[in-house]
Amino acid sequence: MxxxxxxxxxxxxxxxxxxxxxxxxxxxxxxxxxxxxxxxxxxxxxxxxxxxxxxxxxxxxxxxxxxxxxxxxTQQLKEFYELFPGSFSIMNTAGKVIAWNPFMRDVIAALPEEEMYGIDGMETVHPDDRAFVMEQFSAILSSGNEITGEARVLLNGGPEYVWRSISGRRIEVDGEACVLALGIDITEHKRLDSVRKYTDQLFSMDESVSVNELLQDALNAAEEITESSTGFCHFIDNESIEDQPVQIWSSNAANMLQHSGIVSSRHIHLNSPDVWMDIIETKRAVIHNDSAAIRKSRGIPHEAPSHISRELIIPLKKSGQVAAIFGVANKPFNYTDDDMAIVTRIASLMWNVVSRRIAEESVRQIKSSESWEESRGHS
CATH class of the missing domain: 1.10.260.40 (lambda repressor-like DNA-binding domains)
Structure with missing residues (x-):
């Protein structure tokens, strides 16, 4: 308009x-x-x-x-809500949608106009948040108070979703109590808040926290924020740091490996430069949202099993060269550039702390060696 x-x-x-x-x-x-x-x-x-x-x-x-x-x-009210930069809907006491704006129709429900009337408004909410939203819906009808809450709302029927701040008020339509709901996207705010919390946690960690723990915490954060199910960090060849493992998994991935009975196994091929050649050569982050591209990039034979459907990979560099691969995988829907920006931020924050710690340890070792040589010279 x-x-x-x-x-x-x-x-x-x-x-x-x-x-x-x-x-x-x-x-x-x-x-x-x-x-x-x-x-x-x-x-x-x-x-x-x-x-x-x-x-x-x-x-x-x-x-x-x-x-x-x-x-x-009536006509101006309809046009007013069509201009609203978010979702608008009116639901009856059964939760059925009786009025909506184009955003609700095209982006959330993804249905033609003639199929919108009477759809179940609760079906547009993420299954994990549905009980909470239904509870709030009932509270609005019973109390008459305006209530605002946060919930995940499906896009195009799912599985992709966004976080929305939803405000609901009780109104009357043709003498029947209904709920008018307005929703604004707060996904970016939620993600940035999660990164801030991770940053605060990272810089409040004691120096006694191992590099392994630093890496795993970063993997856990990246995995959670991107809704992935796996996080991993593989050091290339012999680029392991201090006495840390050459392969580190997120807590969730480690648990899955343990339940599979292969917790002690080392996936030697994952540390080979050949597997990550596309990352090593370009030194750039990459997103693969289909298993065929992953098989091709990783050299996985067509007949061999692959448990990775989507992946987001970030190179960690030392002295300008790729020293390790930091990644998340198996998000239920496609990774985006926003995901890449978030994971890159988390990986960079963690790697800066790890690199500083390595540099400080190198200085301590040099000073210790010089002191030892000096003591020998005076003996």
Whole structure:
């Protein structure tokens, strides 16, 4: 919809608020007081200079003793929600969708217009969050309070999803209690918050924490944030650090190996430069979202079993050369550039700490050697 159309709706909203206010004999100050808003806000709304939020529109409607739909009129209300930069839906007490905007239809449900009416709104929520959302839904209907919460919402019917902040309010449609729900994407915020927590944890670790633990914590964080099921770090050839293992797995991957009865096995081929030649030559991170590409890149014979469906690989470099491969694998849906940015950030933070620790240990060894040589010279 054009900007002119949006401005027109804003002006219509303002004129209707003003006409209802005057009809009741309210001043702007009295309306603002009853709605719990500032007088200047009411003024900008009435002049068509303010994009009114749904929450504030309901406050104004309640203060004017009218319903939300009475402010703009039915057609303007529909157009208002079509402009909303997120998901909008109205569900009846059974959770069936009776109204929606294009975002809800095209991005979340991925259904044609004629199939939208009556779909189960709860089916658009991630299965792990469904019970929580249903509980909040019931609370809104019973209490009448506006409730805001966070949940994972499926895209195109799943399995891909995004985190959304969802606000719900009880409204009446044709005399029936319903829930109006608005959702905003907060996935990026959630991810950045997880990286911040990992960063705080990393820099609060005691010096006694081993390199192995540092690597595994980083793998665990990268695995969790990207919704992967496996995390791994393989040192190339003899590039192991101090007395650390040449192969390190995330806690989840280590548990899976243990349950498979191969916890003590070393996958020697995973430390071979030939397996990771594409990474070693380009020194760049890579994403493979299909098993055929992984087989080709890793030289896995077609008839051999492969347990990797998707992978995201980050090279860890020492003196300009690839010393280790840091990766996550088997996300239920495709890895993205955002995933790569997150994993690169985590791997870089961890590798900087590990590299500093290696440098400090080298200095200590040199000083110890010099002291020993000096003591021999005086004996």
């Amino acid at each position: 054009s900007v002119d159309s949006s401005d027109s709706i804003t002006r219509i909203l303002g004129l209707r608020v003003r006409s209802w206010r005057i009809a009741l004999g309210y001043s702007q100050e009295k309306l603002a007081e009853r709605a719990g808003l500032h007088r200047t806000y009411i003024g900008t709304v009435e002049r068509g200079e303010q994009n009114i939020t749904v929450a504030n529109a309901e406050k104004i409607a309640n203060a004017l003793h009218i319903t939300l739909a009475d402010i703009p009129g």
